[in-house]
Amino acid sequence: MRAVLEPALRRYGAPLTVTLLVMSAAWVLLMIALPQLLMVDYSLRPMLPPSKLGGPEDVHTLRNYGTLWSNAIHLGIFLKTVWGSALVTAVTLALSYPMAFYLAQVAPKRKLPTLVLMLVVPFWINEILRTFAWYIILAYNGPLNALLVGLGVWAEPVRLLGGDGGVIAGMVYVYVLFMVLPIYNAIETLDRHQIEAAHDLGAGWIAIHRRIVVPHAKPGIAVGCIMTFMLAAGSYAVPALLGGPQSRWFTEIIYNWFFEGGNWNQGAAYAFILLVLCVGFILLMMRLFRVGLTDIAR
Amino acid sequence: MTAAGLRRLMTRAYLVVFFGYLFLPLGIMAAATFNASRFPTVTPWRGFTLDWFRVLAEDLRMWQALGTSLLVGAAVVAVAVPLGIAAALLLDRLHGRARTLLYAVMVSPLLTPGIIIGISTLVFWKQWFGVTGGLFLTVVAQSSFIATYAMLMALARLQRFDTSLEEAALDLGASHWQAFRRITLPYLMPAAYSSALIAFLQSFENYNTTLFVRGVETTLTIYIATKVRTGLTPAVNALSLVLIALTVLGAVAYEIMRRREARAAEHRAP
Numbered sequence: 351m352r353a354v355l356e357p358a359l360r361r362y363g364a365p366l367t368v369t370l371l372v373m374s375a376a377w378v379l380l381m382i383a384l385p386q387l388l389m390v391d392y393s394l395r396p397m398l399p400p401s402k403l404g405g406p407e408d409v410h411t412l413r414n415y416g417t418l419w420s421n422a423i424h425l426g427i428f429l430k431t432v433w434g435s436a437l438v439t440a441v442t443l444a445l446s447y448p449m450a451f452y453l454a455q456v457a458p459k460r461k462l463p464t465l466v467l468m469l470v471v472p473f474w475i476n477e478i479l480r481t482f483a484w485y486i487i488l489a490y491n492g493p494l495n496a497l498l499v500g501l502g503v504w505a506e507p508v509r510l511l512g513g514d515g516g517v518i519a520g521m522v523y524v525y526v527l528f529m530v531l532p533i534y535n536a537i538e539t540l541d542r543h544q545i546e547a548a549h550d551l552g553a554g555w556i557a558i559h560r561r562i563v564v565p566h567a568k569p570g571i572a573v574g575c576i577m578t579f580m581l582a583a584g585s586y587a588v589p590a591l592l593g594g595p596q597s598r599w600f601t602e603i604i605y606n607w608f609f610e611g612g613n614w615n616q617g618a619a620y621a622f623i624l625l626v627l628c629v630g631f632i633l634l635m636m637r638l639f640r641v642g643l644t645d646i647a648r
Numbered sequence: 649m650t651a652a653g654l655r656r657l658m659t660r661a662y663l664v665v666f667f668g669y670l671f672l673p674l675g676i677m678a679a680a681t682f683n684a685s686r687f688p689t690v691t692p693w694r695g696f697t698l699d700w701f702r703v704l705a706e707d708l709r710m711w712q713a714l715g716t717s718l719l720v721g722a723a724v725v726a727v728a729v730p731l732g733i734a735a736a737l738l739l740d741r742l743h744g745r746a747r748t749l750l751y752a753v754m755v756s757p758l759l760t761p762g763i764i765i766g767i768s769t770l771v772f773w774k775q776w777f778g779v780t781g782g783l784f785l786t787v788v789a790q791s792s793f794i795a796t797y798a799m800l801m802a803l804a805r806l807q808r809f810d811t812s813l814e815e816a817a818l819d820l821g822a823s824h825w826q827a828f829r830r831i832t833l834p835y836l837m838p839a840a841y842s843s844a845l846i847a848f849l850q851s852f853e854n855y856n857t858t859l860f861v862r863g864v865e866t867t868l869t870i871y872i873a874t875k876v877r878t879g880l881t882p883a884v885n886a887l888s889l890v891l892i893a894l895t896v897l898g899a900v901a902y903e904i905m906r907r908r909e910a911r912a913a914e915h916r917a918p
Contacts, residue, residue: 480673621768
């Protein structure tokens with residue numbers, strides 16, 4: 351322990367080092383690690399009235415996790431959340447990659463600060479407000495229906511709110527910048543000469559992207575996909591505002607266990623399943639793009 | 649048309665579509681504020697009005713929610729920024745496995761869905777301390793991940809720190825505390841200001857985490873979401889418009905600050 355802290359002690363002295371240690375420990379233990387561990391422990395116990403806590407029935411069990419498998423509706427919503435989040439991630443990636451490439455390699459240096467600012471500013475705007483904007487667009491008497499009816503695509507307005515389609519469209523909009531920025535940062539470090547050399551040697555645009563740009567952008571793509579998937583799978587705001595009873599998201603089921611079903615143990619189990627899903631996705635991306643944790647958590 | 653000309657045209661079209669996609673929804677939402685319709689929309693247009701700003705200004709619960717948000721935001725800045733800076737100072741002096749492990753745990757909240765941060769905080773404080781949802785837990789839960797931003801920003805700045813300054817101070821007889829107070833801390837102040845701004849905005853706009861730990865408290869973001877679902881009028885658009893205007897001002901100010909800082913760092917570099 352002392353050897354680990356030696357550089358800190360030499361630089362800051364003992365009182366200051368202890369202060370830094372106590373503050374860091376308060377954050378890491380009381381606010382991050384212990385709550386997570388307790389949530390898992392809680393999820394492994396049955397819900398009991400206070401009188402039975404600590405009694406013979408208060409044992410660890412996997413029953414709360416079994417609920418997801420035995421409840422067909424919940425399982426269906428869980429699986430939909432998985433593929434829905436994957437779809438949001440894929441669409442967002444397709445939308446973002448050209449923009450990231452343009453900004454990093456094509457855009458004139460003079461215009462770049464303005465363009466980046468234009469991308470970053472909407473990113474700062476409250477997620478609820480960006481979701482609300484889509485609520486207005488998708489409303490039954492809203493501009494999208496008016497436009498499509500006006501163009502003759504539909505004979506009369508269609509219900510766009512309250513379904514999975516609206517939720518997914520809203521998520522793509524709300525999370526797209528979490529994809530653009532990491533990919534932009536990754537492609538920005540690519541030496542433009544590599545692209546020019548490949549071009550001079552006769553490589554087409556597809557080959558240049560496949561063989562040079564995408565391999566270089568891998569860590570950025572991985573980070574963008576991880577963030578987008580995590581945000582989509584864990585989103586409560588977007589399905590709550592744009593969805594309806596027919597398009598419930600897994601987060602809404604978790605919320606209901608806590609505040610309507612009143613079974614926190616069950617809710618904690620579902621929350622942990624969501625966390626495992628996100629960690630699983632991180633590992634999958636690391637495997638797929640062959641990047642390490644240090645590339646991701648920079 | 650030449651191939652290069654066609655590519656330029658397509659690039660331009662893509663840019664227009666992409667930025668249109670980013671800004672048009674916000675523009676439509678803003679425009680609906682001025683439509684004299686009971687439901688916020690731009691179609692059909694029923695005439696120009698500023699009345700929804702008056703309705704908004706007379707909404708007492710909105711003002712209460714704003715007060716709650718400002719209070720929580722200030723508390724989160726006061727908790728998360730010092731914690732993040734302390735953690736960065738510690739990390740900066742650690743090496744090897746201890747550093748890697750600690751860093752991973754400290755960054756993990758950014759990769760954890762917000763609702764799980766809220767849930768784990770709620771369960772933990774209820775079980776160990778009997779504390780239920782409310783302002784206190786809202787501040788704790790939000791700070792647990794907002795401190796990560798402060799830590800990352802302070803750490804990035806520390807990595808450019810010329811440690812010989814500290815060493816010189818110590819060699820010349822300054823106490824550890826003096827060297828820290830007169831050299832390290834002033835050097836970190838720009839990062840502290842930036843992270844205070846980020847922390848406040850993150851707290852102000854937080855929904856997913858707050859939803860689980862708020863108890864009966866209502867922040868402005870929670871209030872907006874509730875309004876959209878029950879009792880939506882264009883007053884919500886008026887509020888959104890005000891918030892977006894403030895956010896844009898804040899974002900532009902922050903970007904200018906950050907760029908000035910980056911240019912200064914470039915000049916200083918040998």
